[in-house]
Amino acid sequence: MKKSLFSPIPMAAATTAGAATDPALGLLPVWKLSDLYASKDAPEYAADLKKAAELSLAFEDKWKGKLAEAATKTGAGGIGEALVEYESLDDLLGKIGSFAGLTYFSNTSDPANGKFYGDAQAKLTDMSAHLLFFALELNRIDDAVMDACMDRDPAAGHYRPWLVDLRKDKPFQLDDKLEQLFLEKSMTSSAAFNRLFDETMADLRFDVDGEVLPLERTLNMLQEPAAETRAKAAAALSKTFGDNLRVFTLVTNTLAKDKDISDRWRGFEDIADSRHLANRVEREVVDALAEAVTKAYPRLSHRYYAMKAKWLGMEQMNFWDRNAPLPETPNALIPWSDAKETVLSAYGAFAPEMAEIAGRFFDEEWIDAPARPGKAPGAFAHPTVPSAHPYVLVNYLGKPRDVMTLAHELGHGVHQVLAGGQGALMCQTPLTLAETASVFGEMLTFRALLEKTKDKRERKAMLAQKVEDMINTVVRQIAFYQFERKVHTARKDGELTAEQIGELWLSVQAESLGPAIKISEGYEMWWTYIPHFIHSPFYVYAYAFGDCLVNSLYAVYQNAAPGFQDKYFDLLKAGGTKHHSELLKPFGLDATDPSFWSKGLSMIEGLIDELEALDKA
Template sequence: MRNFRNWHTMTVSPAFSGASPAASPADPALGLLPVWKLSDLYAAKDAPEFVADLEKARTLSLAFEEKWKGKLADAAAKTGAGGLGEALSEYDALDDLLGKIGSFAGLTYFSDTSNPANGKFYGDIQTKLTDLSSHLLFFALELNRIDDAVINAAMDRDPATGHFRPWLVDLRMDKPFQLDDKLEQLFLEKSMTSAAAFNRLFDETMSELRFEVDGEKQPLEITLNMLVEPEPETRAKAAVALSKTFGENLRVFTLITNTLAKDKEISDRWRGFEDIADSRHLANRVEREVVDALSEAVTQAYPRLSHRYYAMKAKWLGVDQLNYWDRNAPLPETPKGLISWPEAKDTVLSAYGAFSPEMAAIAGRFFDEEWIDAPARPGKAPGAFAHPVVPSAHPYVLVNYMGKPRDVMTLAHELGHGVHQVLAGGQGALMCQTPLTLAETASVFGEMLTFRALLEKTRDKRERKAMLAQKVEDMINTVVRQIAFYQFERKIHTARKQGELTSEQIGELWLSVQNESLGPAIRISEGYETWWTYIPHFIHSPFYVYAYAFGDCLVNSLYAVYQNAAPGFQDKYFDLLKAGGTKHHSELLKPFGLDATDPSFWSKGLSMIEGLIDELEALDKAV
């Protein structure tokens, strides 16, 4: 059921009591890297404003329950004061307030999960927010018990209620899977000691892991980054270090995986979901048949995409097979120099500005107003993210910037999310949240704009080949790899129904999908069977991963429309982003002449990747 935001799903990085620390110099060649300013939310964990807002949230939650519980059916018959529109407005404001508090606690904790004080703060605030949410849980449940005709009449009659029509219509899709109030409250309160607890265990364990390379122990992000270094020996050493540490911690990751899979199976069974991924499809507001068609289309394309590309890459690198750790190795043609932060900023903003000055202006605020945390440093969580916070505040972006071309693409990706979140914020707290399948649209589109802008400037054929190769690899990682992840999750959750899985069994399932998706040009050797352990999406958001493939294929089709579009495309695109969670994917794509339920839709998206591989093959012959 839908409640307030789930803060443990964030992958974030060091907070410093909400203050803005001095920017980190990192590698001098990168320039001064910015650190975000969490004081925009609250000055510190014990700031008077934070304490006051927490007390305000408690008072308002209790008052809301007292005012509205058991009275929503009567409210639905009224217009104006005391009507359902008033209740929805109050609920929307409460969601924003609780979201702001939860964001600050989550960002602070994930900023440095190794800090015990941050862990206690996060845990305490999570507990308080869960307690407050238990007083608000009745609202959605009671609304869904009101007859459809009554709700429809209220939306038609009362403008204040009608404003929330998309949210109410969306909420009623949950109705068949809704339990009685006591069970829903039990599920909510027990989440702190079940899924949330094991999510926290995963995050803290991963943050503490160190990987030894040449006698030096380093965190995950830095070690993973070594896999895209130009020297084969460096990549091999990193792979050995990763496999060794993952293997030493298999027991805890196996326990986490088994526990969360079982926890989800219990929840799905009680709610009546038929398929193991149906709860995710419902949350994404996408039909199971659409996802099945996507998965099948990508699987059938493996030979034309990943198998074909990796065979080409093996030839370029002078081997019959690539080691699994060489999958993302840079080509010899790849420029060796680091890209400074100012250059990365200019690259992304210029590409955004060429598409839309408004888009560049919004993205520019992230740099100018200290909404970005860029340095890679000990204790900082790996990866990258854009967190929307709440409409009354602003989003934050985290990247681990090391000056590689892929880091520039990651920055473009996350700023796309940020622009989307700013634009959707106008819908208010309840309706700004976009389903995961559409949440990747702006990020992948921003990445594509940046790539195309860079490619157009590149005249050297060897550099162009390196750029195209890297883009193809990124698209394979986004589409092929994520669908393989989705199929791995399906195998895990299906097998878990028969009993606990051993580390060896999980490893075998992992290798089965990796072999199929990567193809014969990749040598899967000992050690790779443990690499499922570090993928956070499996833990935080089961079956999230297909959203990346959905978004990439969608944007490929959308970008093809843009390339041939008449004036006005940008306006329609901004309307899509501003919609937030108020419209179904079919309604949002219709102005562009696209339909994800059309069997040929996914083929169109995949054909763009295939076309880039064709271009690479032709360019290789010309170099």
């Protein structure tokens, strides 16, 4: 018997090794972290910690102060040898950190997990302090000498993309002692406040008509068909956010000031320049994206929400109705097995290799799916290290959006597996390109489902949901970016009150959502739960970048461009070895072209056109 969407989904009734049983959703997988280490007290974990500490000291002793001389050698004692050793050590440290982090995010409410994670972070920071010299010293070598070294020594030449990228950090490097201080103090500054945020979020509970729920399940109620249910969930969210407003305000003020101090010392001109540098994207490109999206608000979000208000029989929707299902939306929950089949079949229709890689996440227990108390909210794909494999976390509740989230995170996972061949130093993709495979995976899944849907009402519901997801990915994320810019700019003049932050939030929300959304009391606190503001300032524009990029990529695919799949896999396999301009060139795309963003946004507008035509038919 299928459960009604009006009823809360029960917590997992029983668990087995690697799975949790949910009466409505079936067997939900729990990830197998033993692929990294058997347990927190596994002797292998302790041995690797000891080994990593010893190797870090040995590496420092062997190479510190000697890299300039090493750049003149080939083979033994050369830069290539140092890079091979450094990459191996980076992989080991990454494995330790990944296990500690994934264990913590499995249940952030468990004090033992918190201590384990905190202790691991402290030890890894101590080890990293001994390795900090490496990048700094490499960047003090004359460019001509390093170029000659890479040309002469194949081992060093292999790491050319990493070394060339490293040089971009040169203007913003501090001296060795200051860099070490920044690194070691991060444990008691940014890292500490990140952890405070995570543990606060995990402990939050929301009282909806006497039922006490965690964040994910309460947010999920905003997608319920009953308007009264959505209103009660929104009220519960606002109340709990308000009860914890002082903590969130303190965290936001502290981290914004911490970033301002770092930016000032390093000499960054704009508040988002450090993120642009990390993303290897030019400020002008991001500015062009933000401007294009902002100008498109009336054609996208304003227009769509006005249509949706009419469909729901409202003159103006409340802010909590934004993601409400249309009357045409099927109410049945989607079992996990159906979600798996949907995503894998869509991936397989594009490329069998893509489905095969994604299938391993299910078969080899690389996914954690149940929503449970203490588990990190939201969803993510963690690459771990090339010597291991990625893991995916979702909070699966059986809604159509949860299927799309699964497709999104598996896209990341496939990307991470393919890029792993570049090794620990060069597998990491800049955030702007890291969203490519995830959004493309979503698009493949959506298009596959849409093609199978012949019923006009169901097709309308599917198109509407996709438009909403794209608005959430593009319009909402650029509004988030504008909000962050306002907060970090205002913070330079002094500490911000919760009311001031709320006013900044409402200003960008009103502009982006448009007149069809009624913004009422309580919504001024909804900035508090967005983790990207805390963990990765200015990350959010990467979603809009990725969505518009994928829209353009998908248009190339739809036009049956020869060899598209091979070019696409080459893009994913490149990891962090190429700039976005190099990766997009084979597809005839250029993100520096002002019209590039208009092309991506036109796909969203086209879907809204199709919805309007369906409505009139």
